[in-house]
Amino acid sequence: MRMVSVMKRLWAAPCSAVGLVLGTVPLALGGSASCADGVLEITYRDRNAACGRIARRLPFRGIVFGHVILAVTRKELQGIRAHERVHVDQYERWGPLFFFAYGASSLWQLLHGRKAYWDNAFEVQARRLGSPTADGSIGTQRTA
Numbered sequence: 001m002r003m004v005s006v007m008k009r010l011w012a013a014p015c016s017a018v019g020l021v022l023g024t025v026p027l028a029l030g031g032s033a034s035c036a037d038g039v040l041e042i043t044y045r046d047r048n049a050a051c052g053r054i055a056r057r058l059p060f061r062g063i064v065f066g067h068v069i070l071a072v073t074r075k076e077l078q079g080i081r082a083h084e085r086v087h088v089d090q091y092e093r094w095g096p097l098f099f100f101a102y103g104a105s106s107l108w109q110l111l112h113g114r115k116a117y118w119d120n121a122f123e124v125q126a127r128r129l130g131s132p133t134a135d136g137s138i139g140t141q142r143t144a
Contacts, residue, residue: 001035009038011095012088016040019068039088041069043077047106066091083130090122098122 009016023042027033030045062071062080064087071077071084091098106116117123 005038008052008092009067012091014066014096015091015098016066016068019070022065023068023070026039033075039067039069039085041071041077041081043071043074064088064091083126086126086130087122090125 014083019040019042019106023033023040026042026044031043032045033040035041061076062069062084064084065068067088069077069081069084069088071080076083094101102122107123109119110116
């Protein structure tokens with residue numbers, strides 16, 4: 001692993017630690033975890049009744065903390081993976097400051113009469129870079 005990649009992982013590590021702690025819930029309920037390109041992806045188990053009740057109540061289908069993606073189901077993860085990987089890149093740039101920056105962007109949007117989530121600069125970028133292009137490819141390039 002290149003030194004720059006190691007430094008990015010270390011810079012985002014406090015955020016990844018939050019994801020690891022939160023990821024214990026779906027794993028304790030029979031969820032699954034896999035690692036792809038240095039990112040831990042955790043999902044609830046699709047056919048577990050307790051998981052289903054919890055998953056339906058979540059206000060999101062996926063969320064990222066550093067190098068940990070928490071998604072409701074494997075199928076949904078496939079649909080949102082590119083978007084969530086943009087957030088991984090953002091964590092690599094912002095590190096622990098990401099929590100503050102994301103919240104500040106949401107607050108800024110609210111104070112200007114916009115929507116805290118939809119108009120958040122980080123979400124706008126993730127939708128733009130993590131969306132399929134006209135040729136079907138994903139509009140983001142992962143950097144190591």
